[in-house]
Amino acid sequence: MSGDFKAGALHCVDGRFVETHARAIAELRDQFDGAWVDQLTNPGATAAILLEDDSTSGVFANFAGIENLHQIDTIVLIEHEDCGMYKFLAENGHEEFVVTPETEKAVHAENAYAAAEILKAEFPNMEFLFRYATLDGYIEDL
Numbered sequence: 482m483s484g485d486f487k488a489g490a491l492h493c494v495d496g497r498f499v500e501t502h503a504r505a506i507a508e509l510r511d512q513f514d515g516a517w518v519d520q521l522t523n524p525g526a527t528a529a530i531l532l533e534d535d536s537t538s539g540v541f542a543n544f545a546g547i548e549n550l551h552q553i554d555t556i557v558l559i560e561h562e563d564c565g566m567y568k569f570l571a572e573n574g575h576e577e578f579v580v581t582p583e584t585e586k587a588v589h590a591e592n593a594y595a596a597a598e599i600l601k602a603e604f605p606n607m608e609f610l611f612r613y614a615t616l617d618g619y620i621e622d623l
């Protein structure tokens with residue numbers, strides 16, 4: 482059974498992106514020859530990792546859980562445009578979440594790569610992939 486699973490994907494809870502995230506997962510399954518992709522959600526996706534607070538340990542526990550349960554070897558970090566958690570954090574003094582229309586995708590990329598470095602300490606054998614969902618429903622590489 483474990484061979485049927487490949488990856489765990491972390492994305493934001495934002496309901497506006499349900500269909501886009503589902504399409505991102507479907508594209509990943511195609512890329513993985515049909516293997517399953519488990520889904521984890523958090524407000525702000527990788528924000529929970531970067532904040533290094535109580536929510537961080539939850540993300541680590543969830544990835545450890547699916548690593549043990551499904552022997553995944555890949556973690557996919559999916560960020561998205563117009564993230565409310567980024568606005569909330571930016572307004573509350575977290576400069577790493579401040580974005581403008583011009584810098585938004587680059588900031589998400591920087592944060593996703595930084596989150597991957599934190600995750601690699603705990604999951605050194607995982608491969609990492611990065612995606613970015615747009616309000617128009619596109620899925621781009623980060």
Ligand SMILES: [Zn+2]
Binds near residue numbers: 525
């Ligand atoms: Zn969001």
